[in-house]
Amino acid sequence: MNHSPNLLDEALGLTGRGFGGGALSQGRVVLVDDCVETSGAFVLHHLVKRALSPDSGGTVIFIALSHPFSHYDRILRKLGCNLSIHREHNRFHFVDMLKVEFPNEIQKNAVEHGLVDLYSKILKAVEVSSSGDYSRAHISTVIDDLSILEIVAHGSVDHVLDFLHYCITLTSEQDCSLVILNHEDIYPEMEAPRLLSHLIYLADFVIKAEPLVTGIAADVHGQLTVLKKGTFNDSQYTDKASNFHFQVKENGVELFFPGTRC
Amino acid sequence: MAESICRSLRDGSIEGEHSPALTIKDSLQSHAGTHAFNYFLCSLAANVCAGKSQARGLVIVAFSQSPSFYLSLLKRKGMDASLLAKCLLILDCYSDPLGWKEKIRQSSGPDKPAFKDSDYVCRDVKDITKLLSAILELGKGFTEGRAYFAVAIDSVSSMLKHASLPSIAGFISNLRSHAQVSSMLWLLHADLHEPRSTAVLEYMSSIVASVEPMVEITDGQKGSDNLFWLGRGLQKGRFHVRFKRRNGRVKLFNEEFHIEHTGITFSTPSSENIVVSQTLLPKLQFNLQLSEKERADRSRVLLPFEHQGNGEPIQIYDGRRSLTESNTDLNGLQKHALSVEMEAQRMQSKGEIHYIRDSDDEQPDSDEDPDDDLDI
Numbered sequence: 070m071n072h073s074p075n076l077l078d079e080a081l082g083l084t085g086r087g088f089g090g091g092a093l094s095q096g097r098v099v100l101v102d103d104c105v106e107t108s109g110a111f112v113l114h115h116l117v118k119r120a121l122s123p124d125s126g127g128t129v130i131f132i133a134l135s136h137p138f139s140h141y142d143r144i145l146r147k148l149g150c151n152l153s154i155h156r157e158h159n160r161f162h163f164v165d166m167l168k169v170e171f172p173n174e175i176q177k178n179a180v181e182h183g184l185v186d187l188y189s190k191i192l193k194a195v196e197v198s199s200s201g202d203y204s205r206a207h208i209s210t211v212i213d214d215l216s217i218l219e220i221v222a223h224g225s226v227d228h229v230l231d232f233l234h235y236c237i238t239l240t241s242e243q244d245c246s247l248v249i250l251n252h253e254d255i256y257p258e259m260e261a262p263r264l265l266s267h268l269i270y271l272a273d274f275v276i277k278a279e280p281l282v283t284g285i286a287a288d289v290h291g292q293l294t295v296l297k298k299g300t301f302n303d304s305q306y307t308d309k310a311s312n313f314h315f316q317v318k319e320n321g322v323e324l325f326f327p328g329t330r331c
Numbered sequence: 332m333a334e335s336i337c338r339s340l341r342d343g344s345i346e347g348e349h350s351p352a353l354t355i356k357d358s359l360q361s362h363a364g365t366h367a368f369n370y371f372l373c374s375l376a377a378n379v380c381a382g383k384s385q386a387r388g389l390v391i392v393a394f395s396q397s398p399s400f401y402l403s404l405l406k407r408k409g410m411d412a413s414l415l416a417k418c419l420l421i422l423d424c425y426s427d428p429l430g431w432k433e434k435i436r437q438s439s440g441p442d443k444p445a446f447k448d449s450d451y452v453c454r455d456v457k458d459i460t461k462l463l464s465a466i467l468e469l470g471k472g473f474t475e476g477r478a479y480f481a482v483a484i485d486s487v488s489s490m491l492k493h494a495s496l497p498s499i500a501g502f503i504s505n506l507r508s509h510a511q512v513s514s515m516l517w518l519l520h521a522d523l524h525e526p527r528s529t530a531v532l533e534y535m536s537s538i539v540a541s542v543e544p545m546v547e548i549t550d551g552q553k554g555s556d557n558l559f560w561l562g563r564g565l566q567k568g569r570f571h572v573r574f575k576r577r578n579g580r581v582k583l584f585n586e587e588f589h590i591e592h593t594g595i596t597f598s599t600p601s602s603e604n605i606v607v608s609q610t611l612l613p614k615l616q617f618n619l620q621l622s623e624k625e626r627a628d629r630s631r632v633l634l635p636f637e638h639q640g641n642g643e644p645i646q647i648y649d650g651r652r653s654l655t656e657s658n659t660d661l662n663g664l665q666k667h668a669l670s671v672e673m674e675a676q677r678m679q680s681k682g683e684i685h686y687i688r689d690s691d692d693e694q695p696d697s698d699e700d701p702d703d704d705l706d707i
Contacts, residue, residue, distance in 0.1 A: 181429075189435040227492060231429055238426055241397040266359055266523055298362075299566070299590065308566060308590075 076324040077112070080295040080311050081274055083119055093120075093209060093246035098237060100272035102253040102265075107291040109250060109278035111317050113213055114141075116248055118150045120209040121160060127207035128198040129155075130162045130191055134217035138163050147320050162194035169221055180222045184232045195239065207244050210236055214250040219264065226264045237271060253277070273298050281314070289314045293324070332572050332584040333597040336538055337374040339574075343385030343479055343513035348577065350507050352536040353516040356529065361544040361568045363588065365395075365485075366595045368518040372401075372483050373408045375516070379481065380414045386481040386513035388473030390466055391421045394456075394489035398423050420469045423452045424462075428493070430454040456490070459498045463505055470511060479513035482506055486518040487532060496528050503535055539573045542588070566590050570597055 074083060082094065093099065099116070103109030120127045133141070141163075142152045155161035164187070171183035191210060198208050212218065215229065222228045239245045249268065256265060269275055275296040281289060292314050299308035314330075316323045336353060344350035353371065357364025372391070378384040391401055398421040405415055427433060433454055453465055470480040484490070490499050506512050521529045521541075533539050545568050567589045574582040587600045621629070 185431050185434060188431055189439070192432075192435060230492060234428065235431055238397070241400065242426075263523065266520075269359055270362060270520055270523070 075322070076311070076313050076326070077115060077276075077293065077295070077322075078119065080297065081116075082297075093207070093248075095207070095244045095246065096240045097246040097274065098240065098272045099246070099248045099274045099276065100268050101248065101250045101276045101278065103250070103278040104252065104254045104280075106280040107278045109276065110213070111315075111322050112276055112278065112293070113211060113248065113250055114144055114148060115322060116209065117141075117211060118145060118148050120207070121150055121152075121155050125207060127209060128160045128162070130164065130194045130198075130208060130210045132164045132166055132187070132191070132210070132212045134166045134169075134212070134221070135214050137167060138165065149320070159197055162198070164190050164194070166218075166221070171221060171223070180225055180228050181231075184222065184228055188232065188235050191236065191239070195243065195245070199243065207246065208239075209246050209248060210239065211248045212236075212250065214252065215264075215268075216252045216255055226267075229264065230267055233268075233271065288316055290316050292327075332586050332599075333370070333570070335574075336371060336540065336572065337378070339538065340371065340375050340481070340514045340516060341378045341384040343481075349537075350509075350512045351514045351538065352503075352507055353514075353538045353540060354532055354536040355516065355518045355540050355542070356521045356533075357518075357542040358520070358522045361542050362520070363568060363590060363595065364518055364520065364542045366590055367540065367542055367570070367588065368483075368485060368516070369404060370595045371516055372485075373405060375481055375483070375514070376405055376415075376419060377408070377410060379418045380410055384481070384513070385479050387478040388418050388420065388470065388480040390469050390480060390482050391419065392424060392462075392466060392482065392484045393421050394424045394428070394484070395486050397425050418473070420451065420472060422462075422465055422469055423450075424456050424489075427452055427454050428456040428489075457493045459490075459494050459502045463502050466506065467509065467511075477511065479511055481513050482515045484515070484517040486520060488518075488520040488523050491524055491528060496531060500531050500535065503532070507535065537575050539575075541571045543569045543571055545569060545587075569600075 077083075081099070093116070101109040101112045117129055117131070119125065120129050131141070138152070138156075145152045152161050152163075156163060166187065169183065169187075171179040195208060198206070215233075218232070219226065219229050222232075233247075233249070236247050240247055249272075251265070251268060253265065275298075277294040277296075278291055279294070280291050282292075292312060294310060294312045296310045297308055313324050313326050315325075339351050340353060342351075355364050355368050355371070357367070375384070375386075376389055379386050379389045391398075393401060401421060402415070402419075405419070406412060451465070451469060453462060456462060466482060470482075473480050487499065487503075490502075494502075503515070503517075507515060515536075517532075517536075519529065519532055567587060570586040570588045572584040572586070574584070576582070585600060586597050589596050589598070
């Protein structure tokens with residue numbers, strides 16, 4: 070099990086030392102964009118693991134729309150992180166949204182009501198996390214994945230954006246960050262991808278998972294591009310884009326700059 | 332140029348005119364618009380606090396950042412907290428724009444404590460009329476008698492998400508024409524809306540400042556390359572300003588901006604940078620530009636008919652008979668041709684070419700196939 074920070078941690082600024090290191094800093098919004106050829110789910114797993122690591126001692130609110138708990142439990146266990154135990158200790162809040170439906174025909178404004186309900190669940194989890202033993206710990210809200218939420222909302226981009234806005238208000242009020250997984254290639258090319266543009270405006274970090282430009286390789290699974298937008302909050306302004314290759318392994322992910330691995 | 336924008340926001344409106352309005356426009360290619368907005372907001376707030384401006388107070392309508400963000404931003408810029416409390420009011424459209432939090436609080440029981448909010452919270456941003464009256468109400472808070480106040484909206488894009496374009500256009504024009512509003516500024520993310528929305532908002536503003544990247548990203552650079560370029564384009568770019576005067580005169584200015592630790596700074600573009608951006612753009616294997624010598628050479632080339640401009644009548648043969656010739660009778664053509672021939676013999680040394688058409692039945696530019704009656 071590898072606890073040393075890798076390139077992704079460095080790019081996201083997770084290399085903080087001491088207590089609190091390992092988690093995203095307050096108010097950060099991370100957007101993970103992936104495509105059919107290359108799944109970006111491993112970035113989510115990595116961030117969940119980092120947030121729950123003993124170094125950071127944070128809590129995670131996981132809004133699952135694509136996979137059940139057992140799926141994440143299995144994967145994270147391989148990575149050396151026991152979600153079931155964290156769940157018992159109220160450090161991992163799993164919001165199961167797999168079978169959720171907002172039937173618009175039966176009730177008017179069903180989508181909005183449904184999203185308000187979901188938000189109230191998040192608020193409750195935040196309340197529990199900030200009142201327990203880890204009252205000063207960082208809270209990461211993870212959405213896996215946003216495109217399904219859009220389907221649930223009957224394709225209403227406005228509702229999804231409203232919901233996201235409320236999630237982002239949490240990040241400015243408390244020590245909270247937001248991680249969103251979304252697919253990039255599901256929007257028609259002719260039409261302006263409005264949701265995607267909105268998300269890029271909202272995000273502080275944009276992580277893009279793509280296949281290699283040169284084609285399929287046996288030991289490189291794809292490339293990650295991380296864009297960090299500068300903010301003046303931390304008294305220094307740095308924005309940069311970095312690009313590296315990755316290989317997803319059973320017990321973690323290996324990241325390296327192109328051409329540096331022999 | 333940035334200073335003149337600050338000045339015109341500071342000086343405010345003249346009696347009987349609409350107040351000056353600044354649109355700051357950015358796009359995904361260079362989303363430094365927020366920084367530019369904050370720069371002008373800080374400068375306006377400093378002027379208001381120091382009593383230099385026409386406006387005595389500033390109302391910030393906060394959609395995309397929390398009120399505490401603006402307070403800490405202005406304090407970081409060295410403004411006095413007690414002065415800010417007197418001159419600055421923030422309408423919070425950020426914390427609970429749709430009233431969800433209030434709804435959740437009410438449904439979870441009355442004993443729950445209210446969420447920590449700022450003083451002025453708008454819980455229904457879809458109701459533009461209410462929003463307008465809330466802003467005007469806040470504006471009255473500063474004023475004893477009939478003093479002016481300024482309005483800053485961080486981003487109109489968020490408003491457009493919740494309300495229709497006509498209602499927002501009405502909202503802004505109502506604010507601009509209000510007797511007590513001294514100046515306005517707002518931020519717009521241009522690529523989130525249809526071009527017409529952007530155009531409507533640009534029509535209603537006297538100054539449009541657009542933040543553009545140094546190098547435009549073309550469609551060819553897609554995928555991660557695009558993101559890479561995005562990262563490059565953030566720290567500096569072009570700042571394009573369009574001033575509209577009351578008499579309809581339009582002034583255009585180009586500047587460059589850099590984002591540094593201290594904030595955004597504006598500078599006039601140096602010629603070196605222009606050359607860099609020009610040479611950066613087309614990486615072609617051939618040369619599109621001419622050197623000075625090549626340009627001079629080209630101007631010296633004499634084009635075929637150019638010499639005819641020297642006082643002589645210009646004669647360009649267009650396939651038909653020339654004008655002078657058409658005046659003479661067709662039957663006299665043979666005779667005429669003969670005399671031409673004789674003359675040609677006389678002036679052999681001149682070396683002229685004369686063309687006599689075979690028959691007049693034939694159209695000069697006939698498309699007819701001469702061999703179409705051929706039987707093969």
